[in-house]
Amino acid sequence: IFLTVSATLNTSMFTEEQRQKITIICPNLKREVNPSIDGCEKLTGDFTDIEKAYHYFKDILASNDTNHNFSHSGSDKVFEDENGLDSEEMNELTVLSSLYEYFNHTCKGQIRVIQERFGVRIRSTDLYDGNTSVYFTSDKSPASVQGARDFFIRTFQKRVEDLKQEIIPVKNSSTLNETIIKLNARFSNLLAKEEGNHLLLRGPVSEILAAKIFLAEEGENSRTEENMKISCELYGHRNGVEVDASVFKLLETTLSKEIEDIKGKFDTVIEKKDSSCGQVFIIFKPRTKTSDMSSHATETFINALQNAFAMLREKVIIGKLSEDQRKRLNTLLNGKVLEDLHVKLQKKEDKLILSGLPKHLSAAEKHIVNLLNTEGSTQTRSRTSLSSDLSYQEATGASEKKYNSRQYNTLSSEGQSKAKAEEDDKDACPICMERIKEKEILTKCKHAFCKSCIKQAMTYKQACPVCNTIYGIVEGNQPEGTMSYRTLTASLPDYSGCGTIEITYTMQGGIQTSNHPNPGKPYGSTCRIAYLPDNKEGREILQLLQRAFNQKLIFTVGQSRTTGIGDVITWNDIHHKTSMFGGP
Template identity: 30%
Template sequence: MAEAALISGDERYPILISVLSPIPNLKNTVLCRGLVIYFQSKGESGGGQCDVTATENPQLYRAVFINKEDKENVLKRKEHTFHFKGSELRLSVQEDGRQEINSSSSQKSEENMEAKAYSKMGYEPLGEREIFPKAIAFLDPAFSELLKKKNFPSVEVRESPKGELEITGSFSAIQQVHDYMKEQIMGHKDTNSLPYNAENQPPAQGEDTACMSPALYQYFRAIFPDVVDKIKGQYKVEMRDHCTTPENTVIHFFSTSPDSSIEKAKQCFIEAIQRITTDWSQITVELEKNMSASDIERRVRENCSKTQTILDGDKITLRGPKRELSEAKRLLDSPAPQRFVQISSHNMIRDLRLDGSHWDLLKELKYNQIKEIEDKYNVMITEKRNNGDKHVQITFTTTNGPPDLSPHACQIFLTLLHKTFSNIIQREIKMKPGFQETKLSSLQTEMRNNHIEIVTNWHNGSLTLIGSLGNIHTAEKILHKWQNGGATGAEGGEDEAMDTSDSPSTEIRKKQEEDKCPVCLCEPHPKLVLKKCKHVICAGCWEQAMKHKPVCPVCNVIYGVVIGNQPEGRMSHSAANFKLPGHNCGTITLNYNFPNGVQGENHPNPGKPYSGTYRTAYLPDSKEGREVLQLLEKAFKQKLVFTIGESRTTGAENTVTWNDIHHKTNTVGGPQEFGYPDPDYLKRIREELKAKGIE
């Protein structure tokens, strides 16, 4: 900012400025500031460091340069064009003539004496007599670092008893501080430079950019999405943002219609931000280990609607009005109240019909996993057999009332069933003569103690092992020890597909297993052969599976397009010129914005409200990073990046959450802080996208 005290006595090189096309009802003090910007810009006017003051003639102004060369460069152009507040001003410049500004030497001497008097008091005269020679203003301590970037010798800054910054000085001096802070927060191109510096001047009135801290902008987009939409719709503009540095976000305003108004949109945006910053702050709170992310967001959102939560490991950053932050901290410090939720299980199965021999084998092989399902989902798994029927009815029943998680337990059980029987084999091992059948009990105990999931059958000197290939190999090593390190005696011990039927032919048994439906484990009816992988399945089972996920239940080959249950939201990205650790290129900033809404039929609790979210993530702006960006955009269109989340400990949390596609939400800190450097990250996220059919 231009300061009159910097231009003194013999160093002055004055000129007169005539405004040939004035703006009606414009205060001369406002125009003075605009003229300072223009005549300090070497690119615009050819000038340099100067001060501009008004005269008694409302169309005549006086500029005083420090350097004679700057003055001469300005005078080389008799007329200048200056764009200000959406208007084009024509200016005429000439040498300073005392008779033209009606100024006598005595009058100038009086003004100099007045300036010196104010200088001794510590205040800066700005070309007019001070009406309020002493004023006090208070500044939020969150902006203290920004204030330190410029020295204001005419004001005194100290910390008040309430923790605020107390600024004392003349009204004009405090106005300079206010203008500086406003330009730095809202509209300056370079937060490290002076707002009136000629080389890095702030955006002129009507320019299509605004500037602020990423934290404040993220908060605004997350908590006030309706204001953003209103600005876009009312003034017919589009807003795009990008980070020029990790501490600086620039917002560009683009016209979307011939009758759009970028200047009004920007002004409305700045006023909205200013209303927020009058009572805005952020704090960091340590979290209890047993608190889930969705539970934290729910508790804060229900009681502090204008507070944003950002989780980072075992800490949470709260942003919002000061009056809400203390309440949010109190909520997080207090124990969470017990609550009961209802989870919709409409049209979800609770019972299964299985081959009895498969069920018996599964119980023996996977006893621990079945017990874990019962404990985790608070269900009881019961079986019912009918005489003469080789099948068994398996039923899942809740044991302690709401929430009823029995359908979810049934789905997890099905996954266990399919995974077990798709990997199981049997191997017959002929034991050495002298091996006693009585040793089998001890042998089986040792296998259980070593967590080896194996079923053993003894018949005529041969031991049949049933289980996965890895478990069978481990079991063979134990058998070696039991046979005193001798040969395994595994004559004819070729691997064959497991079968519990009594068919005499191995080939027939294999064929029967391959022809069973992997969903219901019965003979397929009507039979359907999948085109890509050639697996067999019931047409009805396939139709139901496609509703859940269009993939083969055996090998996960994708059929069709996978569409998720991501709620309505927006994804945008922008480029920044700072580097991420481990990458020698720029940065791509991803922004996801989801407003609050009501859950649909494909969500956990149809008809119930859910809380939205705003998320920011980062990718390297490299060839591979841009490829991942394209994959993420495709995944977002297929509604796969986010979902409506549930907590497995407390039930449905009704909030927008990540959907197993991991993003880097920090620029630094490494994998443990969800940041960079992380050499394998791009490879991992490609694999996660591929698992959802995005490649």
């Protein structure tokens, strides 16, 4: 943005005092030792500064005048020493207006310190040629003015050393002023201002990048507020989630706490509607009109329902019943005692099948056995045909993990409730829940399926549908983009002994393909930053993340879990730390 020019100065021809004075005359000029040429210095600055330096040293050689007057150009200001006629003009500096604007905005505290420490007054005047004159005046000795000016120059040069700027187009100009106020309040080393109905950011590269990420997040949140109502109106379950009424009754004690948490988190109320076909609709509605998070509440409820449903178990109670016991059994089946026990009892031939959550089955079984006064044997079974209480409790934990996905086909109570009634039952395919045809056994995990079922499942994902063991190379549907990283000296919390790896993902926008939820629809670009500790473990994770990125597994296109907006690039369940201090 700021074009620089360099020149080589023969130091043997000028005194140190003469060489130092050029940095006072041109505060933006940088002096460096030239390592490639002995006895020389390298001067770096913009063209105007280099031109001033050239004339300054040229006139010294011509007249040996160390107090050079820069009147060779009408646009240049005159700099005089303490012997000059006008003390205010004598202590004038000329700097680029863009640099001084940034310095004056971000260094108000330092400017105030200079004025108080040296007892001077600092004021500026815009020359309307891209430059600004800075004046130092004081009622004290000239030495205090000289000290203030030297201190100002050192502070100024250090502050603007790595300054960059970037102009960002703004879609909504009506909120530009509000955006500028937010940025200037949030980033102390950044100057944000309006530039021709666009947003100009000036500051170090790191501050500009952080501001752009902040703007992206703010824009996404703004779009969320605007599209929240539309998103919820288009949501597929806006009329509620349909659940078998008897099943919901079994799960109600477990779901009650989840429902209360959902209502509080998403500011919603719940409504239950019974249908004539034995179903119940669970509907979440916004508590207020200002924000509608009902779709998020419904999605969270579906997850909770899936997890609770996977915990349902069955027990088979076998025994020959007398006539009196049959009458008592019919009374029990028609009464509400079992509803209060949160279990369901079904009679199939000479078997009694008891369904419910593990914590309710034991108490209900004792109640039924005592009521019937039978000493028949009991057999415990679950949907995975395990024969002992211990094994089906272990299966409960595995099942919770397995069913902690968002696939709606796990809601099918008919498929899940089929289990082996007897020990000699044939194997059932975990996919179609029917007797296995042309058995196919996976080589690693040994799970068995119908040949046609597992073949179709593998076309969606090269992994076992039961235990998720990977088969072959998994490739996702991640959009095109780049992954880069750099190391920072700053440390993450609890990792004070090492630096930080900063990962930057730059993802391109495009059109959804057949592998995405809505083929043909566009999705926008995005930029994400993540952090790892720069130690052995962090570098190993970085390699794994690079491998996952190459296999297109880091991102996908779908509905954002945090904002609810659809058709956007989202994280794909590989968790990242996206904030150095606090946050996830």
